[in-house]
Amino acid sequence: AQSVTQLGSHVSVSEGALVLLRCNYSSSVPPYLFWYVQYPNQGLQLLLKYTTGATLVKGINGFEAEFKKSETSFHLTKPSAHMSDAAEYFCAVSDTLNSGGSNYKLTFGKGTLLTVNP
Amino acid sequence: SQTIHQWPATLVQPVGSPLSLECTVEGTSNPNLYWYRQAAGRGLQLLFYSVGIGQISSEVPQNLSASRPQDRQFILSSKKLLLSDSGFYLCAWGGGPYEQYFGPGTRLTVT
Numbered sequence: 001a002q003s004v005t006q007l008g009s010h011v012s013v014s015e016g017a018l019v020l021l022r023c024n025y026s027s028s029v030p031p032y033l034f035w036y037v038q039y040p041n042q043g044l045q046l047l048l049k050y051t052t053g054a055t056l057v058k059g060i061n062g063f064e065a066e067f068k069k070s071e072t073s074f075h076l077t078k079p080s081a082h083m084s085d086a087a088e089y090f091c092a093v094s095d096t097l098n099s100g101g102s103n104y105k106l107t108f109g110k111g112t113l114l115t116v117n118p
Numbered sequence: 119s120q121t122i123h124q125w126p127a128t129l130v131q132p133v134g135s136p137l138s139l140e141c142t143v144e145g146t147s148n149p150n151l152y153w154y155r156q157a158a159g160r161g162l163q164l165l166f167y168s169v170g171i172g173q174i175s176s177e178v179p180q181n182l183s184a185s186r187p188q189d190r191q192f193i194l195s196s197k198k199l200l201l202s203d204s205g206f207y208l209c210a211w212g213g214g215p216y217e218q219y220f221g222p223g224t225r226l227t228v229t
Binding site for chain 1: 124150152160161162164167169177206208210212216217218219220221222223225
């Protein structure tokens with residue numbers, strides 16, 4: 001089974017500073033990787049995804065992530081933080097529901113809460 | 119475009135009472151449907167998934183059950199709630215190994 005580790009349950013940055021949220025995964029097959037964002041008391045919104053092809057993927061709201069197979073990482077970055085980026089961020093990997101099957105679930109990390117200071 | 123609805127948005131229920139949470143999806147046919155629970159500091163845990171009408175699989179043995187009476191309707195139920203059932207319940211739809219799309223969630227507090 002796949003697993004995801006998010007380093008740092010809480011990250012605090014100043015407005016305008018670089019945002020870096022770390023994600024490492026464990027997968028026995030080429031992974032499909034995702035970042036989701038959750039605002040308080042709301043559902044999860046897909047930020048970006050990596051399936052195949054280009055290892056640097058761009059998402060919404062100026063975020064991007066780079067898939068590094070050698071490091072089993074998929075860190076999320078944004079060059080300049082905005083106050084509106086304050087939220088919880090979840091990294092996820094696609095995992096099969098049954099051995100050799102064609103149905104999938106998402107296995108999530110425990111999340112990183114991003115706060116942005118003025 | 120596809121949309122996913124959940125209701126109610128919030129719910130406060132006493133221990134021992136029944137539960138019914140509903141999820142409906144619009145704009146797609148025969149989606150895979152999922153119920154997740156989010157507890158503070160623990161990320162998201164998959165509870166149930168369904169690949170078709172009447173087909174339900176449970177990931178974690180617990181006090182809850184799920185049903186799929188129609189193609190785009192997914193219901194989470196309990197006969198008697200426990201305090202430990204409190205949490206934020208999220209429904210999602212998706213197909214294949216790719217992304218899932220989440221509803222707005224239901225905040226359940228069991229008192």
